[in-house]
Amino acid sequence: MYKNIVFLISLCFIIINSCSKDDTGPTTSKAPIVSFIDGIYDQFGVLAVVVKDSTTYYEKMGFGGNIPPKNVPSGANFIKFTETTTSNQLFATNINFNNNKNYTVAICNKKSSVEVFSFENNFSLADTNNTAFRFLNLIPNSNLQITINGLSMGLTNYNFKGFSNYVELPITPVTIKVKDLISNKDLITVNNYKGFPKKIYNIYFIGVVGGTGGQIPSFSSVAVN
Secondary structure (H helix, E strand, C coil): CHHHHHHHHHHHHHHHHHHHHHHHCCCCCCCCEEEEEEEECCCCCEEEEEECCCCCCEEEEECCCEEEEEECCCEEEEEEEEECCCCCEEEEEEEEECCCCEEEEEEEECHHHCEEEEEECCCCCCCCCCEEEEEEECCCCCEEEEEECCECCCCCCEECCCECCCEEECCCCEEEEEEECCCCEEEEEEEEECCCCCCEEEEEEECCCCCCHHHCCEEEEEECC
């Protein structure tokens, strides 16, 4: 009798364990997603972005603009940035993207000194009713201090190509002010800025300190999820 009970318990364990394994199923990787930002302050035409080849990925953006997140192949990717009106290739580089990752690639500075860099967007909201902002400095001759509703929140000393940690906030309008610590000038004021629930944004600052016309410092943003 005792042996029969032990046998039945063992059999039940095997069945339950097998069902558990079957329910889990194989894990699948998701292709990386990438957003692009154009911060070249003396390039006012349209910039074409090609990843690997024009069949795999071909998108366009202009100064201050961006390309929202899209899937790209994983691994090393050859990326070209070309002016569409002149077919002049401004920059080309290889960037590695891993599966299950979210990236932003920024092209910036001026046409004679183009720079490209990438970073990972890896933030998760603690409260999905909130939104989150990350700040990115694409103004070459600056060192930025950022305040939200008059509070610094540790957002200071961001040199060119510097970016902050994410700041999670409720869905209410805020005032964002940007000051250059080198010239001691107030550069940008954004009134009543508000994100959407569950959305995470890269807010980036472009132009040049002392610039005129289209080169006056300004801001834009891209949702990365």
